[in-house]
Amino acid sequence: MSATSTSGTPLLETRDLVIRFGGVTAADNVSMQIEAWRNLAIIGPNGAGKTTFLNICTGWLKPQQGKVFLEGEDISALPPRKIVRRGVARAFQIPQLFTEHTALENLLISAAAREGLRNPLQSLHRIRQRDEMMHLLDLVNCADVADRVVVELSEGQRKLIDIAVALALKPRLLLMDEPTSGVASSQKHEVMEILVGALAEAGVTSVFVEHDMGIVSRYADEVAVWNAGNVQLRGTPEEILEHPDVIRDVIGEEVA
Amino acid sequence: MRDTTRHPTSDSAKPGAMPSIRAILTLLGILLLAAVPFIAPSMQLLINLALAKGLAVLGVTVLLRAGQVSFGHALFFGISAYVGAFLMASLPGADLILVLVAGVGGAVVSGLLVGLFVVRYRGIFFGMLNLAFSMIFWSILEKFYHVTGGADGIRLARPSVLGMAMERAGFEAVIFYLSIVLMVVLGWFTLRWFASPVGQIFQTIKTNETRLEYLGLSPRRVLLSGYVLSAALCGVGGSLMALTQGVVTPEYVWWVRSAEMVFIAVLGGAGSVRGAFIGALIYEVVRIYASAFAGDIWQLLLGSFLLVIILFAPGGIMGIADTLIGHRKKSGQRAATAEEAK
Amino acid sequence: MKNLLTTTMLCAVLPFAALAADKPETLKIGMTTFLTGPASVFGVPARDAMNILVENINSQGGVNGVPIEVTYIDEGAGAEALTSEFRRLVQSGGAEVMLASISSGNCQTLAPLAEDLKVPNLMWDCGTQRIFEENSYDYVFRTQGNATSEMLAAVTYLLKTNPDFKTIAVVNQDYAWGRDSWDIFRTALQVMKPDVEVVGEFFPKFGAPDFSTEISRLQALRPDVILSTSWGADLDTFVQQAFQRGLMNTSTFVLPLAESSLERLGSSLPAGHIVGARGDHYFLHPERRDDADFKSFMAQYTEATGDIPVYPVFHASQAIAALTAAYDKAIAENGVDWPSKEQLVAAFEGLEFQGLGRSLHLREDNQGVESQLMGTSVQSGDYPFATLENIMIFDGEALLPPLGEVSLDWIKGLDAGFADSLTISTYEN
Amino acid sequence: MLEFRDVSASIGIIGILRNLTFRVETAETLALIGRNGAGKTTLLRTIMGFTRMQAGEILFEGKSLGPVAPPKRPGLGIGYSPEDRRLFSAFTVEENILLPADAARLGPVETRRRLDRVYDILPELREMANRPAGNVSGGQGKMVALARALMLGTKLVMLDEPFQGLAPALAMRYADALRALRDSDRSITLVITESNPSLLRGFASRTLVIERGEVSEGSLDPERKTA
């Protein structure tokens, strides 16, 4: 799996995205380029349009104006599944899992979806990718709950499995919405440590929405600050977290 | 839509002592059924009808696994039966195999066409749209009297069996054992299908279509695959029913029959393959005896029976049976959890 | 005292009875009838009548000393229940004779089944003429007329009482009976009075609760005659709604099954409309109403149910009369205590029997020959509902196609003179 | 004023609360902290009667809540703001705030008095009073949910994860509102659950840590330097 983006074409690019809900403009002329091999953090106040941006990029929402390109291909009109098939996976703020299946089954289904569905009489548990999926569960520290049904798991475990399910698709680009919300603060760094390692190992580019500035400063290669439906600032974590506008609008004075 | 029971990957594949009790009971049940023509010949027709209905109920059961309930699956039951009847009318002396294949083919084609439309809907709308389609077909059968025979239906003459013309008794024996074979083969196939990646993905329709979409799959196509399977199973049931009865009427498609299929599926244990057949057998027996000995109130008795099952044994007959043989379903616990941990 | 006597007699007879090995304890018969569903307006009265009739027979010693025991099967419970219960009764329930059924569809399903099971089956109420015209049976008999004789009587009566009408419309239930009966009626009308124009054909769905739109349409069309062979609640609703909106003042209604709705329609069926009864069935049957058995049965029935008897009651009486007549005939002809199945079936050939109406007989093709009664409604004030006047009773033989002919083809060959060739008895009321 | 005696509760077959015993005194501000899934939400829902208790007893002002049907509990003076806001989108913001008063059949005078009090604490809601509740942002929705809880919550106000999903600037505004509430009514009891304890520092008078369905006294001292 390599995700090299050649000849300077960004992995993902949006041009002049506009989307409004009622009176609220959730995306206001967003033009953004996401380069391969980087971890981009998106920060910003609630309602700034961060999740909406991920929704547009994955085809869940159709922009009223503007286009989305994946390695130069216009994917604006594609439904999420076709974008996923082109190598864009997603993890969610609220984990989206098959709640009546076990953790391992969730990953096996993901692997089966990736590989295509052929033999209708082979058991899901006997597919070739079983070991690979166990390894992935191990990677996100959830091997011990492989056979537990998802509803029995904690929010934090579900978050991790949600990410593992996305990773099981072997994406080139992984979009994550608050990967560490719901994970106890004592474990957030541990989780990110594992996650960033796994991403690097698989060569996956990532974009993640995050509120915790500690996480952002430590794990992001680049930070985009969202406000009122558009990117307000973009830069390295150091540049951004020191910026007075950011401190005022996003971080708040107390923490500063 | 949630279901009361979370179904294990396979009804039978789990290791351990208890499932083997189940397997033995299943085998005994099949042998007992096969012996019916010898030990209780007057029950043969009744049981044959129940098996045919059980196959149709299996079709409904498939959809229940995806959390969808169709109040119009009698459509496929009826289409298959009518295809057989028309075939026999235009090709007198056609072979049983041909009738069956043509009937099921009709059910599959119509399942695909109707399915392409209804898979866009879920829950009540899914159920209601299926109802609407079956009612349209029903109205057509009633209305185009000169073609369809109207409410009286049309006769389905006895086909030949592998080229041999048969008397009623011999033919009924053939249909009876054919029904048992189809029950075993299709029941086994459905179990395997449930456990397979396709079947497992089909069952995720019930819990999370967003994730399904983000796995790069189309929930509609996934649902369609199961829908066509369910239509095919209903078609097999319909053909067998028509062959057994020798006549097809619009009543095959009437909405109460569709509701009855859902009723039996829940009675047997929603989502359970064995439950579909056991439910159908029990339902038919109760119904026949209720209508024979309490002609005025058989509906009342069946309705009360259903209420008792839903309120006090939501796992259906299979749930009760599992409790009796001590097969403690881990899935039952999962279900309770899924239920309340909203 | 009487009990003691009976017991003594039984004791005396029993040893002899035991010698006749095949004489059963009871004569078990099965009867399919609608206990549920819309057709229970026919099925329930028939069952009630059957219970009274059988009780009467049994109280007089049954059939050659064997009491009759009837098991009822609900036709409303669906085809599967019907066929499997029919089989169960024959194969393990010990039923010697079956009486099936009300619905023509069920007759067509059960007749071949009875033939295969080799059980004598009396089609006691269903009307389709097709059964004996399309197949021939050894074990299946019909103890009443069929749609052809019923419709021909209706057409003839209409022509005799309203010779000058020009237009006709039909409102029939949308199922086999409604369609078939209209086919026969229209075909007969075309040959017997070719200048009549059919201005409207409506087939509202079976069980329709509302005919308002059809009635509006009929009021705009203004046909001289409106035919409806509907029955039960459909007929009640149609007539009531037509009455409410004055349609019955402008058109003459021909209602070949309205005899079964007279009591329910009450004052909503005004005078001057044509009523039939699927045979010579009428609680004031002009030839039979003074007969002692007829009167005592009417009294028994009304006492038991609170209603006046309608035609299915007569059909039930004809079926049970045919059954007992066949047993008596077989026993007498063969000089046995109890007939074998073959002897019984042979006895049905050309059998003569009489229920509550005129006497009937079975033709060679097993079709019953039944007289037909038609009349015109009148609100006489004697009852809180319409009764009949200007009653005609048609001899049944001439209303059926000759053996081996198909009804519609035969009717096409008739002409205007057919009406005059019939034997008709006319009564003021 | 609120006392748990050996309370156990579970969802399905999974035990969530295990033999909880603790007291909350009048006028306390209790921070209930613990990881997600530790049982914080279940604890509040058990007080409201939405989770069935298996064992034990909850006393409110000395009387057992067991016999009190769930919808009657707010009438005792208990206000509850659920984690996910759960506004009634068919109504305006003000109608949402007034609904509890309708349900409790408060008279118009009393209703007006309480509404004014709510607007004093959350003045920004006055401006959006006539906006449809479905149209407010997530953070504003939290404010409306708080206002709604305050209508009947005259004695005890329970807030489930009030800060979750709030951008820090908005979170501070929310905390200000809580202080205003505190200041306006010294006798009111507050129970606030939070998975990020730092937000409640300097505000809560007492802290309980809930871990694996069991409670222990704790503190809001930072566990880890984050910035």
Added chain:
Amino acid sequence: MNLTIFLLALFDGISYAALVFIVALGLTLIFGVMRILNVAHGSLYAIGAYVTVSLSGYFLALGFAPVFAFPLMIVSAALVGVALGGPIEWLLLRRIYDKPEVLQLLVTFAVFMILEDVQRLVWGSQPYFEARVLQALGNVTVFGVTYTVYQLILLPLVATGLLLGLRFFLRRTVIGKLILATTEDREAAQSIGIDADRVFLFTFMVGAVLAGLGGALASPTTSILPGMGADMIVLSFAVVATAGLGQIGGAAVAALMIGLGRSFAVYVWPEVAVLVPYLIMVLVLLVRPEGLFGSPVARKI
């Protein structure tokens, strides 16, 4: 088709639609609030008709004037709501609100089966007809076609009145607001002190009263017999689904579409009249999956 026929078909369609709407109104109200599709609604409709016929038969026989049947209709509808609607919700539905939709539907289906036989046990299998009240109101003649005042004028008026009344009740009264709030979020409603159990009980009883009222109003126009509820339930399902489940105003429009479609079919092409309701439903849902007035549920992620 000339103007006269067009108008006649319009009148027929409207009076038919009025009756269907009244029945569908209760069904959609119950669904809107409780998310339960009540199959037994058809039985309640039938029983409303039976009770009306029995009561008015009894009182008219005592010599009361035919218009006395109107209060009896209301009494019958109320009886259905209180004596049947109440216990059904209280004894059965209350136990299954947390169960899957399938089971909820099947419970109401079981109730439907039971009530079908109960009707037959109580009232027998013979059809009833009691139309004196309808005759008492007289007829009107339009373009030479006679209509009953009852069907052409009274029923549409009652239907309109019920529609406006119910809308006013839900939007303007306190109880209506509490019902709407419970509709949206049952638990949130409880958490602000709304007794959702009582709201559900009340709503179901109102829905049952509407079903009974539909039957009561239908009773002078049609034969009352076992099985009349089964047809009505399928028809009102079609209306409710076409409109969008829970859409009260929409049900009026859908009932009109189906009523007019049917009556025009009788004039133009009678053979398809019976297909019309289902065809309209399928065509509407083909274009608008959530029904004419339903709003699509946005899936949040």
